[in-house]
Amino acid sequence: MIIEVENLKKSYGKLLALDNLNLAIEEGEVFGLLGPNGSGKTTAINCMLSLLHYDAGSIRIFGQEMTPESYDLKKDIGVVMQNVAVFPELTVEENVDYFCGLYVPDRKERKDLVNEAITFTGLDEFRKFIPKKLSGGLLRRLNIACGIAHKPKLIFLDEPTVAVDPQSRNRILEGILELNRKGSTIVYTSHYMEEVETLCSRIMIIDKGKAIATGTREELKSMIHLGKKVSFEAEEITAVQIELLKNLPGVHSVEQSGHTVHLKSDEENGILEKTLAFLKDQDIRYTNIYSEMPTLNDVFLEITGKELRD
Known part of the structure; x- marks a missing residue:
């Protein structure tokens, strides 16, 4: 195991931030850590990095106990936090060189690593720029270059695509997959469910400090009975017809928002046909009918009852 966390507890006064959290991450995974704001994600990461003292439990990284003095372990860890952390007076190249130099003292080796990180993140033409001259997306890429230049075996990425343009976002996501293909194990947090669904091989949902x-993705979806969703817009549909719709075989919930009706079914096949037949039988005029399988966001809401952006 790359990471082993057992019965981790952390309190801030009377607030229990982590409540006997257990976590195991295998080598080569892209592991997604999801939870509403205040769920304990950042606290858990800071404890794993030994940036926070915790009250009870154990943390092992690369099979060894992680402590504030575990410098031999930390040289193989890369960290890219949500808030961009670079030196404003240094250029792109100087920033990457500084952070790489924390782990790689040899100048010649470091020069090659810095060049590779800058090219990897698409910052070649911005080498001599200082941070305030960069767009938000380029700043995020610089943040990543600083965190991965020393070629860590384990990388923590906390919200790396927040508030970036689509081009930079795609570049970052492609880069994360490439890092993983090159052998890095990645712990990833994001508010963008589609990112987690695309990138992560396994996912943990935490809330109130508990896993x-x-x-x-498939295992999480199988934990709940969402089946398929059908949505349509109806010019007029009565409360009686909504109740009849709820009684269709396989339907477990129907919600109405204005003219839009959302139907959830335990069945994956046949529910669209049943809905169309019902609308025809009831002479209900409808538009924009479509069906879709449950997403990771549906799973999250079903399990936690919260929006991820709470």
């Missing part, structure tokens, strides 16, 4: 579900 409430862990598994692959």
Whole structure:
């Protein structure tokens, strides 16, 4: 195991931020850590990095106990936090060189690593720029270059695509997959469910400091009975017809928002046809009918009852 966390507890006064959290991450994974704001994600990461003292439990990285003095372990860890942390007076190249130099003292070796990181993040033409001359997306890429230049085996990425343009976002996501293909194990947090669903091999959902579900995308979806969703817009539909719709075989919920009706079914096949037949039988005029399978966001809401951006 790359990371082993057992019965981790952390309190801030009377607030229990982590409540016997257990976590195991294998080598080569892209592991997604999801939870609403205040769920304990950042606290857990800071404890794993030994940036926070915790009250009880144990943390092992690369099979060894992680402590503030574990410098031999930290040289193989890269950290890219949500808030951009670079020196404003240094250029792109100087920033990457500084952070790489914390782990790689040899200048010649470091020069090659810095060049590779700058090219990897698409910053070649911005080498001599200082941070205030960069766009938000380029700043994020610089943040990543500083965190991965020393070629760490384990990388923590906390919200790396927040408030970036689509081009930079795609470049960052492609870069994360490439880092993983090159052998890095990645711990990833994001508010963008589609990113987690695309990138992560396994996902843990935490809330109130506890792990409430862990598994692959498919395993998480199988934990709840969402089946398929059907949505349509109806010019007029009565309360009686909504109740009849709820009684269709396989339907477990129907919600109405204005003219839009959302139907959830335990069945993956046949529910669209049943809905169309019902609308025809009831002579309900409708538009924009479509069906879709449950997403990771549906799973999250079903398990936690919260929006991820709470």
